[in-house]
Amino acid sequence: MSPGPLSPQLKLTLRSLFLACSNCKTKFSSASADSLCGACRNSDLPPLPQASTSDPDLLRAISLSLAGIQHLARIPETLDKVLEHLSQPSHSQLRLGKNKRPPPSPPDSPGEHPSPSDEEGQVLSAEDSDQDLPDPDIDTPRTQGEVEGLIQAVLNTLNIEDDSPSIEPAKNIFKRHKKSSCLFPAYEQLDDIIKSQWKNPDHRVQLSKRFTQTYPFPKECIDLWSSPPAVDPPVSRLSRNTTIPVADAAAFKDPIDKRLEGFCKSSFTASGSAFRPIFAIAWMAKAMEVWVEQAAQLIGSEDPTTDNILSQIADATTYIGDAALDAARLVAQASAHSVAACG
Template structure:
């Protein structure tokens, strides 16, 4: 264990020192000045400057992935190559080693996607795990409010009221609600990510100090305590990465539900049907996925399409009435009277005493 930690820390520190020397060397800076970066290269360099200088050298990624796969006891499948494959192996695309995705990780993501419209819930233990100053993180906890000027236009109110805008279309309201929850989930992942960044960089310093203490011949008990601290930091990083992954999966599911609400807006279906389609499980490949096909197969028309809600035609209703002899002018006009043959009512229109053309 001691030799493994010593070798890994020593190799990482040497690579970082090498990279720093190459960056600060005068020959490299002179070459960069003479070459004159293009617009694309300058934009990429600006993005790198904003993201900061990485601690891990990208050249060691294959070696790191190899160690991770070896720890997880994952053996790479050896393919049998022919003489022709060996002859042209340098012309093809090189197969890189990749990080494995365990089935439990996939199940965690699918569990969040299964309930697409689920609200964001952060347990109390998770809040205690990532303590931060409230003044600096209060803007992460809730989605931004609608600006006063925009809410005034939306509501058409005489006086500007903060966050009083009301969307008229119900599907617009649902999309706005999904997007607000997506913000809360994505911003909720800030705390575990920021905490993981602090702990991981501290762990890098601790391991560098541990290497120096090993070289100096520190006592065994002191080295064991340093290793215990590093183990606890690694455990914290493992938990923080899972918490951030769960919140990211929830944000993806909510943003997908918001897109569903936008695409269902033009459908003439009823609101409960639209709400149900927004909440079906998310699969990732399509906006709705196989759950939509199952729903449409069970529909009444048995067609692979959305049922149209056409207005029902009103049937012409003509009440039955008995033929009567023309009433005399002195008789009273009847509006309605009960029918003896049926239990309902017989409707009769008031008859006009004037004679029709052609009658005598």
């Protein structure tokens, strides 16, 4: 009678029993579950790993890994602090409410996102916070809303009504119309200044004594701006149609060339002289900024210098208005001479 099939449990038991040492071939007195005898087992044991201090990089990496594991438990607390920081208004938003001018948005970068491993809930470092603030030395362009607000304030202060034509009903009611914007008014007095210079383009530029006293600048600057450069007569004779002003007017034999030379010289003088009131406006406007800040700090106090500062601001605004008209008059002369030279 043949034996029946062995059960799986019995096969596993027989397969894991050894009758001799697999290393030294010494027979066991009885079946053993270990493949090595006691002598071979003691001699083949590998040495226990010793902690080595000769590899500082490995120890540093292990310490950083353990530190990261310790911070895992603080992730919920850090996230709560991050959300609380984001919900509070930043310094740039507080300045936005005062200055009404939004700072330029910084570019997106991976360094802007807070790290969960920041200690004590610190989200941004000192360098990151400095990068988020706008650079005061960079001019921020004005938005259309800011410019329109300034223009509307000027119109309201001077009691000037907006004479823009009313929008008539369009034939095509579904046509997209452009939004009407607030514009500076076309004042008749300003137009008369330009037209009066255009009527007499043959008049040479003659700076009055009032103009010289009102806009004093160093002599070297005045000569550089308003004195036409001189060219040697032999060089000017190379071209009859030259428009470069020369010191020797006799170099031009043709009366038309002489007349053209005079127009070009007057145009150069008028354009260069316009720099004087323009730069004077720039200096006066910068000083007015400081005076306005000082007056704002002194308003409400009994300091007697408040009246003096306000008087300076009033005089400066009058000066700026007169300088702007003088600059417009000189630019109109330059444009008139340019047209006359072309004719």
